[in-house]
Amino acid sequence: MIKRLTQTTALVAFGCAVLSPAPVLAAGDPWSGVPAAERPAAGTPDLNGGWIMKDRPKAIRTVDGKAPPLLPAAKAEYDKRQAALKANPASDPIASCLMHGVPRIFYSPYPLLIAQEKDRVNFVFEANHTFRVVSLTRKPPNPADVDPAWLGYSAGRWDGKALVIDTVGFNDRSWLDYSGMPHSDQLKVEERYVLKDADTIEGRVTITDPKTFSAPWTTAFTLVRQANYQPTERVCVRDHQM
Numbered sequence: 001m002i003k004r005l006t007q008t009t010a011l012v013a014f015g016c017a018v019l020s021p022a023p024v025l026a027a028g029d030p031w032s033g034v035p036a037a038e039r040p041a042a043g044t045p046d047l048n049g050g051w052i053m054k055d056r057p058k059a060i061r062t063v064d065g066k067a068p069p070l071l072p073a074a075k076a077e078y079d080k081r082q083a084a085l086k087a088n089p090a091s092d093p094i095a096s097c098l099m100h101g102v103p104r105i106f107y108s109p110y111p112l113l114i115a116q117e118k119d120r121v122n123f124v125f126e127a128n129h130t131f132r133v134v135s136l137t138r139k140p141p142n143p144a145d146v147d148p149a150w151l152g153y154s155a156g157r158w159d160g161k162a163l164v165i166d167t168v169g170f171n172d173r174s175w176l177d178y179s180g181m182p183h184s185d186q187l188k189v190e191e192r193y194v195l196k197d198a199d200t201i202e203g204r205v206t207i208t209d210p211k212t213f214s215a216p217w218t219t220a221f222t223l224v225r226q227a228n229y230q231p232t233e234r235v236c237v238r239d240h241q242m
Contacts, residue, residue, distance in 0.1 A: 038118050045161050045195040047121070050229020052111040054222040059179035060107075063204070063220050074182050074212040081180030092180075093173060097236035099150035100127055101174025102167055102189050103205045103219070110234055111226050121156055121163065129235045134165050143169045148185050150174055165191040176207070184211035199225040 030046035031039045062068060070078060084091040094100055100108060110126035123132040134156040141153050148171035156165045167189045176183055188208040196202050201223040208216040 040116060040118050041158075044116075044158065045163070046116070047114045047163065047193065047195060047201065048116055050111050050113055050226035050231075051201060051223040052226055053106055053108075054224045056107050056109065058177065060103075060177035060181050060219050062217050068181065068207070068217050069214040070182075071212060071214055077182045078180055081175070081182070085180055092178070093175060094128070094236070097128065099130065099174060100125075101150055101170070101176070102152060103191070104175055104177055105130060105132075105151075106203070106221065106223075107177060111229060111231070113229065113231050121165075124231055126232055126234045129233060140166045140168045143185075148172075152187070152189065159192075161194060163191075163193040165189075165193075167191070182212055183207070183209050186211045193223075 029042060030048075031042065031044065034040075060068065081091070089095065099105075105125055105127060106112070108125065108127035112126065113122075113124040115122040115124065119135065119137045121134045121136065123134065125131065130151075132151055132154065134154045136156045136158070138155050140155045146153055146169045149169055150171060150173070152167040153169040154165050154167040156163060158164070168187075170183065170185060170187045170189075172183060172185045172187075174183070175181055186209050190206040190208075192204045192206075194202045202220070203223060204218055204220045206216055206218045207213065
């Protein structure tokens with residue numbers, strides 16, 4: 001009961017989707033106490049709760065520790081951004097209250113809440129009061145049919161025990177990390193999240209962007225559970241206008 005009500009309260013506070021309170025969950029199946037109409041399929045991993053990235057890097061790297069394979073023009077833009085950051089940290093888009101984008105939002109120093117439902121997975125980030133609702137019942141749209149967005153348009157699915165999220169339809173204004181790694185509006189992101197144990201999620205993100213990189217590449221990170229997590233409101237206010 002406490003676990004479900006905590007998630008519901010947090011989502012209401014962030015203006016996101018609301019989960020219905022449910023009875024105490026049985027030890028064997030985390031979904032056994034959830035009403036049938038709201039219950040994920042039996043055996044679905046329970047990612048619910050608070051999480052934060054372990055060992056946050058400033059500069060994103062491939063799974064083998066190398067720099068992403070930037071094309072020459074993108075490398076020149078990356079070098080320009082790094083020089084600008086060194087001269088003035090406020091050149092970072094998030095310094096002007098713009099959104100982090102994906103996957104950079106996971107690299108934030110603040111925790112996030114994951115709240116699962118039968119047909120979607122909700123990500124509630126403390127960073128700049130950001131929430132992301134990932135449908136499990138739709139496919140990614142054709143990027144030509146949607147307006148470019150900071151977080152793109154996401155569609156999720158379960159591949160065995162892995163939550164897989166495909167996202168397209170990005171604008172080109174966010175950075176992939178805190179060092180200024182660029183991307184274009186052709187960016188496609190595939191995320192895979194696997195619950196390794198009760199307190200650890202392993203994430204792998206594959207980046208495909210033919211305007212920016214010479215080939216697709218994959219990065220990895222680990223999320224660790226934040227016990228008894230309650231989200232804190234962290235809204236950027238510098239130059240913020242609504």
